[in-house]
Amino acid sequence: MSNSHMFLPSGFIRTPLQNGLGRYIPQLQRITLKFCKNHGGSRGVRDFIESDLMEFAKTNPGTVVYLKPRRHRSPCMVAEYLNGEREYLSCHEFSRDEVHKWLSYMCTRSGIPVMRFRKYQHTDYPTVQGVWNPFTHQAPEINIAEFPHEVLSRPLDHGPTATEQLIEIFKKTQIEDPANKPPN
Amino acid sequence: MAALWKTCQQCLRYGFSNVSIYTSITAVNVISKRNFKAHWVAPTLRELKRRKVIEDDRNGGPKIFHRSTFLEWNYDAEIFAFSNRLGEKFNDLSLRAALTHKSYIERETARLSDIGVESNLQFQDNEALSQKGGELLSKFINGYLRAVFTQVPEELIRAMHDFLTSNPTLETVARHIGLGDLMLCADFPCKTETYVKSFKAIVAALAESSGEERARIFVQDLVVTQLYGQDVNELWNPVDPVGNLTAILKREGKAEPEFRLIRQAGSNSILGVYYVGLYSDKNFISEGAGESLEVAKEMAAREALKKFFRTEDSMRALPFGRQLKNIQSKIAQLENQPNIPLSEWISEKVMSAVH
Numbered sequence: 077m078s079n080s081h082m083f084l085p086s087g088f089i090r091t092p093l094q095n096g097l098g099r100y101i102p103q104l105q106r107i108t109l110k111f112c113k114n115h116g117g118s119r120g121v122r123d124f125i126e127s128d129l130m131e132f133a134k135t136n137p138g139t140v141v142y143l144k145p146r147r148h149r150s151p152c153m154v155a156e157y158l159n160g161e162r163e164y165l166s167c168h169e170f171s172r173d174e175v176h177k178w179l180s181y182m183c184t185r186s187g188i189p190v191m192r193f194r195k196y197q198h199t200d201y202p203t204v205q206g207v208w209n210p211f212t213h214q215a216p217e218i219n220i221a222e223f224p225h226e227v228l229s230r231p232l233d234h235g236p237t238a239t240e241q242l243i244e245i246f247k248k249t250q251i252e253d254p255a256n257k258p259p260n
Numbered sequence: 261m262a263a264l265w266k267t268c269q270q271c272l273r274y275g276f277s278n279v280s281i282y283t284s285i286t287a288v289n290v291i292s293k294r295n296f297k298a299h300w301v302a303p304t305l306r307e308l309k310r311r312k313v314i315e316d317d318r319n320g321g322p323k324i325f326h327r328s329t330f331l332e333w334n335y336d337a338e339i340f341a342f343s344n345r346l347g348e349k350f351n352d353l354s355l356r357a358a359l360t361h362k363s364y365i366e367r368e369t370a371r372l373s374d375i376g377v378e379s380n381l382q383f384q385d386n387e388a389l390s391q392k393g394g395e396l397l398s399k400f401i402n403g404y405l406r407a408v409f410t411q412v413p414e415e416l417i418r419a420m421h422d423f424l425t426s427n428p429t430l431e432t433v434a435r436h437i438g439l440g441d442l443m444l445c446a447d448f449p450c451k452t453e454t455y456v457k458s459f460k461a462i463v464a465a466l467a468e469s470s471g472e473e474r475a476r477i478f479v480q481d482l483v484v485t486q487l488y489g490q491d492v493n494e495l496w497n498p499v500d501p502v503g504n505l506t507a508i509l510k511r512e513g514k515a516e517p518e519f520r521l522i523r524q525a526g527s528n529s530i531l532g533v534y535y536v537g538l539y540s541d542k543n544f545i546s547e548g549a550g551e552s553l554e555v556a557k558e559m560a561a562r563e564a565l566k567k568f569f570r571t572e573d574s575m576r577a578l579p580f581g582r583q584l585k586n587i588q589s590k591i592a593q594l595e596n597q598p599n600i601p602l603s604e605w606i607s608e609k610v611m612s613a614v615h
Contacts, residue, residue: 093436094488098481098581101345105438108332138345142332158438200489204574211523211535219523 086192092159095186103158103186106140107179111151111167118151123172124179132176136183153179157187326448327441338442346437348478351469357384358393358461359439361454363446386461393460396467397425400479403595407587408578409492411570411610413602419496420487427452429486434459437482476592477584485580492571493562498602501561505538508568511606515541517564519557522547536560568607 095101109125111118125143133141151167153175163182167175206212221228236244316322327333339359343350362385372379401424405417423429434440434455439462445454467475498504505517523535536556537547546567548559566572584591600609 093433093482094485097488098485099347101437105345105441106338106341138341140334140337140341142334144332158436160435160440201573201577206573210525214523216522 082192084190084192086194088195088198089193090188090198092186092188101158102136102138102183104136104139104183105156105158106142107156107182108142108144108154109151109167110144110146110149110153112147112149113145114147115150117168120170120172120175121151121167124175127172128176132179139183153182155182155185157185159187161187161189163187324449335442342438342442346478348466348474349470350465353384354389354465354468355462358386358389358465359442359444359458360385361443361445361457362387364444367446386457389461389464390457391460392467393462393464394425396463396472396475397460397479397483399595400476400591401425401484402598403476403591403593404480404484404584406594406597406599407591409569409571409599411568412599413569413605414599415498415602416492416496416569416571417599420492423490423495424483424486427456430459430483431455433482433486473588476588480584481581487578488580493566497562498565501558501565504602505561505564507603508565508605509540511604512608517545517561519560521553538564568605 092103093101095103109121111121111125113122129141133139151170153165153167155163155165157163163185165178165182167178170178215228218228223229328335339352339355343355360383365381365383365385368381368383369379372381398421401421402417405412405420409417409420431452439455439458440450443450443454443458447454463475463479466478502517509515509517518539520537520539521534522537524533526532527534532551533549534551534553534556535547535549536553536559538545538560546560546563548556548561548563550556550559563572570576579587600606
């Protein structure tokens, strides 16, 4: 999938301050819910506040919830994260469930801006055995070898020749002779 | 006109305080709305933005406001959320003292005396707490490093400790747990030293409130994890690796190190590479590569030291979080026991120290 027609920035998955490595710190610092007490567009937000907000606040004690009733304004929520980023979302004519779902979406994000993940994993230690270089797995004997060399000049995947295979088979038959078997 | 004023107000309101270029996230509505703006809206906003940019440049940056100047701000709630976010219990007084700076108290008393009100402020500042916190921080970090890097000389432990307790590292940690909005200080935007002081005071406050054990785990979870992804050998390297290696081998009673050229390529070109192997009494210890023979020799000696200290690239991953449960007592024990310095380092001594 090419990136050329996308405006989303792309990057590797990351987390602020190695979150989760030691302990998990919920990254949502505070959330501000702005709504109108009268207007119909805020009905979902008002219903959410009356019914589900307390439970949300209890399950997320690390997030401060601010409520801003403002007349003649359409409802919105602004989420602020620990790394200083802000997220604005208009909740105009949302239902109560939609508000709840978007709120829990804000909860699970870190403040890192939405981006296309190039890969779903990231490591700071890409290699443990060391990156291959042309000297890896080269026998040190090549340093003082005179070429053409009996062993080193052969192709790597040569395999035993027909003569050598016959000799091997003959040796095997020799061992199977009961007179030559070592006493068990 | 009213619509334009409302749009401008909204723009301006979110114009200050750290708005990133990724401000808006619009809900994915199932029924998409069509926004028809009048023909004069875009040019007007463009002109306003142009003027704002000029003003900001003239004033040296956009205007920033502290979060507490907003209407929606409740300091008590913020402090409650802070302690819950970290999963720790703080004494209220200790926590508030840890977040209060001397500069703030001075500013407030001066302000009140200017007005003429007698200042009976019972604020406690965080000087003492930050001092104690700094000592605790060093102690916990040293304990962890010595328990995890058992074979390493004390100089490297010190270098890692200095990295972890440096101002940039601690400031990053302090910012990302939300101290920026909670600190009561006279300087805004807050200086690095203020952040670092507050963080150290928080560590001391936690030790006071929940005990040293919890404070140790807190430091391990937040500060020591900053070591992840750092190449430990970038932080410190012995000045004379060949000399140090010779001394170590002599102390261990092994033969002197012998350097042999293992591989070379392109010696007539700029991109020449030499691999030098290090042998002691015909036993292979390590090899190093470099663009010249001297460099390769030094790299080989460095690799040998890395092998002795168990800090090669292929060393074991550092334990964090729950993986430290079994070695907490060992960490506590080694807090006051420095490792062997480089001048006395011998494998036997280090082997005996490994539990």
